[in-house]
Amino acid sequence: xxxxxxxxxxxxxxxxxxxxxxxxxxxxxxxxxxxxxxxxxxxxxxxxxxxxxxxxxxxxxxxxxxxxxxxxxxxxxxxxxxxxxxxxxxxxxxxxxxxxxxxxxxxxxxxxxxxxxxxxxxxxxxxxxxxxxxxxxxxxxxxxxxxxxxxxxxxxxxxxxxxxxxxxxxxxxxxxxxxxxxxxxxxxxxxxxxxxxxxxxxxxxxxxxxxxxxxxxxxxxxxxxxxxxxxxxxxxxxxxxxxxxxxxxxxxxxxxxxxxxxxxxxxxxxxxxxxxxxxxxxxxxxxxxxxxxxxxxxxxxxxxxxxxxxxxxxxxxxxxxxxxxxxxxxxxxxxxxxxxxxxxxxxxxxxxxxxxxxxxxxxxxxxxxxxxxxxxxxxxxxxxxxxxxxxxxxxxxxxxxxxxxxxxxxxxxxxxxxxxxxxxxxxxxxxxxxxxxxxxxxxxxxxxxxxxxxxxxxxxxxxxxxxxxxxxxxxxxxxxxxxxxxxxxxxxxxxxxxxxxxxxxxxxxxxxxxxxxxxxxxxxxxxxxxxxxxxxxxxxxxxxxxxxxxxxxxxxxxxxxxxxx
DNA sequence: GGAACTAGCGCG
DNA sequence: AAAGCGCGCTAGTTCC
Numbered sequence: 082x083x084x085x086x087x088x089x090x091x092x093x094x095x096x097x098x099x100x101x102x103x104x105x106x107x108x109x110x111x112x113x114x115x116x117x118x119x120x121x122x123x124x125x126x127x128x129x130x131x132x133x134x135x136x137x138x139x140x141x142x143x144x145x146x147x148x149x150x151x152x153x154x155x156x157x158x159x160x161x162x163x164x165x166x167x168x169x170x171x172x173x174x175x176x177x178x179x180x181x182x183x184x185x186x187x188x189x190x191x192x193x194x195x196x197x198x199x200x201x202x203x204x205x206x207x208x209x210x211x212x213x214x215x216x217x218x219x220x221x222x223x224x225x226x227x228x229x230x231x232x233x234x235x236x237x238x239x240x241x242x243x244x245x246x247x248x249x250x251x252x253x254x255x256x257x258x259x260x261x262x263x264x265x266x267x268x269x270x271x272x273x274x275x276x277x278x279x280x281x282x283x284x285x286x287x288x289x290x291x292x293x294x295x296x297x298x299x300x301x302x303x304x305x306x307x308x309x310x311x312x313x314x315x316x317x318x319x320x321x322x323x324x325x326x327x328x329x330x331x332x333x334x335x336x337x338x339x340x341x342x343x344x345x346x347x348x349x350x351x352x353x354x355x356x357x358x359x360x361x362x363x364x365x366x367x368x369x370x371x372x373x374x375x376x377x378x379x380x381x382x383x384x385x386x387x388x389x390x391x392x393x394x395x396x397x398x399x400x401x402x403x404x405x406x407x408x409x410x411x412x413x414x415x416x417x418x419x420x421x422x423x424x425x426x427x428x429x430x431x432x433x434x435x436x437x438x439x440x441x442x443x444x445x446x447x448x449x450x451x452x453x454x455x456x457x458x459x460x461x462x463x464x465x466x467x468x469x470x471x472x473x474x475x476x477x478x479x480x481x482x483x484x485x486x487x488x489x490x491x492x493x494x495x496x497x498x499x500x501x502x503x504x505x506x507x508x509x510x511x512x513x514x515x516x517x518x519x520x521x522x523x524x525x526x527x528x529x530x531x532x533x534x535x536x537x538x539x540x541x542x543x544x545x546x547x548x549x550x551x552x553x554x555x556x557x558x559x560x561x562x563x564x565x566x567x568x569x570x571x572x573x574x575x576x577x578x579x580x581x582x583x584x585x586x587x588x589x590x591x592x593x594x595x596x597x598x599x600x601x602x603x604x605x606x607x608x609x610x611x612x613x614x615x616x617x618x619x620x621x622x623x624x625x626x627x628x629x630x631x632x633x634x635x636x637x638x639x640x641x642x643x644x645x646x
Numbered sequence: 647g648g649a650a651c652t653a654g655c656g657c658g
Numbered sequence: 659a660a661a662g663c664g665c666g667c668t669a670g671t672t673c674c
Contacts, residue, residue: 300670301653319654321660342655345668370664374658381667384656409658450660457662464661543663547658595658595664 082149084127084214085114085134086207093207097127101218103211115141122146127214129203131241132180139249142582146566150238151213152176152203153368157237158220163230163500166223169216175204176213180366180378226500232624233499233552237368239559243590244365244375246562250584251360252592253577253601255394259352262389267340270349277344283337290330298337346381347389355380359396359579365593372548373501373555374595383594391644393592393599396577400604402588402611404637405597406554406618408432411452411478412633413550416626417498420478424631441474442467455482456546458539482542489541490534497548498625503541510537549625553633554596556624560617561598562590565610571603592643599643607639 082097092114095106109117115138118126125147128134138145155176158164170176178201204210217234224230264270268278276284288296291311297303301318308315313330315322320338323331355361361380369376377383385393395401406412411432415423426435436448447463451471454464455478472479485495492506492514510533516522517530570586577585580601588602588610602610615635622633 297670302671317653324659338654342668346656372664374664376665378666381656383658384666386656454662457664459662462661463659539662540664547664550658597658 082125082127083117083121084207084210085109086129086210087205088207095207095211097214101211101214106207111137114138115143118143118145125149127151127210129205129210131238131245133202133205135242135245136249139245139581139583144246144566144583145242146563147235148238148242149214149234150241151210151217152178152180153237153241154217154234155203155213156368157233157501158217158230160502160504161224161230161500162494162496162502163224163226164220165225167220170220173213173216175209178203180369224500229499232556233501236499236552236555236559237373239562240367240375240555243558243562243593244367246584247365247590247593248362249581250589250591250601251362251580252393252599253395253399253579254356254359254361255392256352256356256359258394259347259356259389259392260349262392263343263348266388267344267348277340280337280340280344283333283340286333287330287337290328290333298334299341343386343388346384347386351380370551371504372544373497373551374547375551375593387645391642393643395601395641396579398575398604399577399601400607400639400641401591401643402600402602402607402614402637402639403597403643404599404611404614404618404635406557406633406635408452409553409596409633410456410546410550412631413498413553413625414456414478414481414546415475416622416629416631417545417549418478418481419629420475420481423475423478424629426475428632430634436471436474439474441470455479456543458486458535458542482546485545486538486542489544490538492534492537493541495541495545497545497552499549499552501548501552503544503548506537550596553621553625554593556621557617558590558593558598560620560624561600561614564613564617565589565600568606568609568613571606575603575605577601577603611637611639 084095084097086093088108091108092111093106093108094114094117096104098104118138123146126145127149128151130152131148131150135145155170155173158170159167159177221227221230221234267280271277284298287298288294291307293307296307304318305315308318308330311330313326313328315326320335323335363380363382364378365382366376366378407430411423412427415427422439426432426439429435433445433448433452436442436452437445442448442451447467450464451467453459454468455471459465459468488495492511494502494505496502513530513533517527565588568587580589588600588606590598591601592599598614600610600614614637618633618635622631
């Protein structure tokens with residue numbers, strides 16, 4: 082291990098043995114740091130924050146193999162109920178910082194390590210880095226399931242490397258294809274920044290039906306009043322609500338909303354702002370979601386509409402491996418609960434078909450809403466009605482989510498398979514429960530408290546499943562990343578220079594979204610990359626669930642665009 | 647003129 | 659045909 086941090090005005094490195102004892106410490110300049118990282122390939126780097134240190138190394142053309150991201154691991158260990166002695170980690174409040182929210186306007190300059198003023202950041206000082214590393218080692222050592230926490234910290238740190246690398250590489254984006262889609266759907270781009278052709282025509286038609294040439298279509302409150310005036314008594318202007326009414330205004334209005342959404346979220350302005358030199362480079366925020374899922378900041382990376390997937394196009398001579406896991410969450414639930422019956426239904430491609438085959442429900446559609454209902458906490462409607470059938474068919478799996486919900490309703494904390502714990506009930510939540518339970522609690526207080534308890538129960542019910550699915554995905558991602566490394570580089574004539582100096586010479590991850598990933602690969606490495614993606618999925622399953630036999634089949638294709646056929 | 651809010655809809 | 663989890667983003671609105 083080599084820890085790196087600031088030291089006065091400069092940078093210093095400390096070489097550590099396996100126990101974390103400092104063997105050597107020396108000042109180092111930034112060029113020498115990237116030189117060291119380039120040559121010392123087997124080192125695990127210990128640093129405050131991957132988002133702070135790694136981009137400049139990538140800009141210098143250097144990948145690192147392994148790291149420990151102290152900021153991310155701090156958050157895990159601070160909150161995990163597996164840690165028996167969390168006091169020291171919890172006391173180190175300087176590490177309680179969320180990810181830097183970089184607007185992403187420009188990649189950080191080479192070796193620019195100064196924080197922008199006022200931006201929260203973890204301590205980068207080497208002495209403090211070493212102190213935090215020691216605290217974290219002690220915390221893990223005190224844990225009941227130390228292997229799980231170690232695995233989680235390693236996977237989380239590997240994910241942080243992937244996030245920085247994917248931003249450096251970017252997602253190959255075909256601007257012309259995107260513009261073709263915009264013109265197909267929206268019509269010609271307005272010259273002076275006005276409304277596109279098709280939207281203009283739809284707006285005129287809608288206003289004619291509304292009998293008001295000035296009607297506002299973009300303000301929900303005003304639009305609702307206009308609809309009421311012509312007898313459409315909708316309660317909101319949402320798509321689901323509007324669909325219930327039969328009136329000639331509805332169809333053009335729904336189409337207008339669809340187009341407006343595309344224009345506003347991913348129109349020409351989005352292209353100008355977010356796609357440069359044939360790459361979309363969003364900021365990924367590992368563990369940005371409370372469950373451990375990634376978030377993103379800027380560009381809406383996690384909300385790219387399916388319609389635009391065909392604008393995701395590989396470089397010349399390169400192609401994609403596009404893969405996603407079918408029904409990840411129920412599979413993970415089977416693994417966590419060792420529910421052999423659910424695991425049996427999960428063998429093969431389609432878990433929902435497996436549930437139907439087991440006789441628990443009659444149709445695939447029923448299996449799906451029932452399973453989602455079980456994991457989200459549905460109580461009413463078709464979904465709520467079907468959940469009891471799953472309870473009979475898969476009692477172990479259902480007990481796990483039901484127990485998580487019960488714990489949450491009572492104000493307790495639940496944890497994922499590898500030990501990420503959910504936040505405790507807020508002060509306001511507990512106050513509401515006390516208020517309702519007390520002598521003076523009114524019916525309204527009790528109602529409010531019951532609702533809050535239910536909300537928290539559904540949150541904790543879903544937390545264990547969503548969070549463990551995020552852990553499986555991190556393990557998959559990390560395995561893909563390290564196995565791609567072994568593919569070796571391609572010749573100078575075959576590189577993808579727009580992917581950045583550190584990523585251009587071989588197959589690399591280009592996109593990740595909860596349960597799917599895209600590898601951008603030279604055509605001649607595509608088959609090998611696809612095999613790696615499959616092997617990594619199997620490996621992730623073994624890593625989390627050991628000998629328990631649960632399948633994680635992939636939908637995988639090798640194709641130059643990300644469009645789903 | 648900006649912060650904080652809601653509505654609505656995209657993704658899993 | 660829609661209630662049940664987690665997000666980010668934009669525009670409109672409200673409030674200071």
